[in-house]
Amino acid sequence: MTENGAPDPETAAERKMRFLFALRSKGVTDTRVLAVMERVDRGQFVRGLFAERAYEDMPLPIACGQTISQPSVVGLMTQALNISPRDTVLEVGTGSGYQAAILAHLARRVYTVDRHRRLVREAQELFRELGLVNIVAMTSDGSFGLPDQAPFDRIIVTAAAEDPPGPLLAQLKIGGIMVVPVGQSDTVQHLIKVTRLESGYDYEELRPVRFVPLVEGISAD
Numbered sequence: 537m538t539e540n541g542a543p544d545p546e547t548a549a550e551r552k553m554r555f556l557f558a559l560r561s562k563g564v565t566d567t568r569v570l571a572v573m574e575r576v577d578r579g580q581f582v583r584g585l586f587a588e589r590a591y592e593d594m595p596l597p598i599a600c601g602q603t604i605s606q607p608s609v610v611g612l613m614t615q616a617l618n619i620s621p622r623d624t625v626l627e628v629g630t631g632s633g634y635q636a637a638i639l640a641h642l643a644r645r646v647y648t649v650d651r652h653r654r655l656v657r658e659a660q661e662l663f664r665e666l667g668l669v670n671i672v673a674m675t676s677d678g679s680f681g682l683p684d685q686a687p688f689d690r691i692i693v694t695a696a697a698e699d700p701p702g703p704l705l706a707q708l709k710i711g712g713i714m715v716v717p718v719g720q721s722d723t724v725q726h727l728i729k730v731t732r733l734e735s736g737y738d739y740e741e742l743r744p745v746r747f748v749p750l751v752e753g754i755s756a757d
């Protein structure tokens with residue numbers, strides 16, 4: 537307590553403890569994922585008005601009318617990918633760059649694409665500042681994947697598709713894993729884990745989620 541009886545402001549260490557506790561209580565238990573999420577400061581990826589809420593387990597608005605995902609959902613998706621240090625990962629939906637930064641600490645190389653040039657540019661600046669040299673970010677319609685860099689060990693889609701996009705399924709290595717929210721926007725979406733088998737694909741439904749929609753084409757901004 538301070539002299540006037542108000543509670544002490546939370547210290548950075550306490551804030552981090554609370555952040556990690558929220559992740560664990562929502563089912564993020566993989567110690568490598570937790571260690572990386574402890575290291576990557578979400579506060580650096582949220583600008584302006586909402587910056588002070590960066591350590592709460594909620595999605596927040598970013599530029600271009602998009603959102604940075606809820607930390608526990610970032611953790612659960614990352615955990616479901618079961619990334620090894622040799623993996624090449626494709627992320628569709630760079631947004632703030634937060635998810636890509638986490639992937640970059642776990643994988644060999646991360647390709648991340650967004651349909652908004654501004655988001656890609658701002659994320660690239662952050663990656664440079666943070667020394668994350670193994671991320672390649674570009675403006676592109678991610679529903680077609682990145683044929684020139686394919687196939688990928690892991691693919692993560694952070695916008696909701698009506699079905700897992702065919703080109704992304706095709707760009708997954710055998711034994712590879714993709715996580716993608718599937719469903720109509722504004723109705724129930726489910727996080728799906730797709731594993732590519734020798735012949736065909738295995739689909740596992742993980743949990744209900746809510747993401748902004750995957751939209752066709754490059755945006756004007």
Ligand code: SAH
Binds near residue numbers: 602631651655748
């Ligand atoms: N992973 C982000 C959150 C992404 S929000 C983070 O960590 O902050 C979803 C993003 O998907 C938005 O930035 C949106 O512009 C992008 N998006 C939607 N449709 C897309 C498409 N077809 N290709 C590439 N990006 C797309």
